[in-house]
Amino acid sequence: MEHTNTKPFFAPPERKYLSSKGLRTYLKEFADLDLSQSCLYKLTMNGSIPHIKGPGNRLLFPIAAIRQWVEQGAQTTEA
Numbered sequence: 001m002e003h004t005n006t007k008p009f010f011a012p013p014e015r016k017y018l019s020s021k022g023l024r025t026y027l028k029e030f031a032d033l034d035l036s037q038s039c040l041y042k043l044t045m046n047g048s049i050p051h052i053k054g055p056g057n058r059l060l061f062p063i064a065a066i067r068q069w070v071e072q073g074a075q076t077t078e079a
Helices: 020-030 037-045 063-071
Strands: 059-062
Touching (some): 020 063
């Protein structure tokens, strides 16, 4: 009898959220935005950037919403 490998190929799930550090890296690399940590927190406090609170009140940033935010002009200052 011939054995074949029937294990399915494992692919990790696509990430849906970024941490604040991951977001800063993402924005710097893909949107040419270099935000300081304090600027990022100010944007979350005034609701200018899409985010949710995760476990332990940790800030998480939905990747799809961040992409849309960047495409719409990424307002990084208060009007």
